[in-house]
Amino acid sequence: MADNDQLQVELVAADRTVWSGQATMVVAKTAEGDIGVLRDHMPVLSLLVDGVVEIVAVDGDRLFAAVEGGFLSVANNRVSVLSQYAALSHEIDVTAARAELEAAASDTEDGDERAKRAEARIRAVEKAS
Incomplete structure (x- = not known):
């Protein structure tokens, strides 16, 4: 996959970086509703609600994480998901x-x-x- 199709994604909990890497899409539940983020998405800063964040990694793997509130920031093809608690499904x-x-x-x-x-x-x- 070409670099121009990728997002740099960081999923961060209060105590650790849960996941960091390249992805093609991120889906999260915000206070305004669900949001899907692809490359070149307009800048966004939004409150997250308790829910599931889906990350589609560049290799096609889908990662699912539970988050307890927090913030979603999107700018310049970088997505930051910041939450007090976050855990990948296998954890x-x-x-x-x-x-x-x-x-x-x-x-x-x-x-x-x-x-x-x-x-x-x-x-x-x-x-x-």
Whole structure:
């Protein structure tokens, strides 16, 4: 694939760089709705919501990551996904995420937020399967 078809992508959590490399497309869920980013996309700075980010690497592999909020920045064929928490699908313990989802159902204080985060982790794994 020619360099002129690529995006430089960084997926960064608070504690580490989760993934960095060349990609042809990034799809994320923002506060305004889903966004797909290809080469030469107009500059964007947007809030992410809990959900799944999809990255199509230049070799054709599709990577799925669960993110808990954060920011998406697009400029000059560079995409930065910055989140407090982010994990690639193969790093996620689905059993723990399902247990958290069940526990969140009985939590009246922050159960909705915990449930959204657990659901995002489960969706990331399901999409990668």
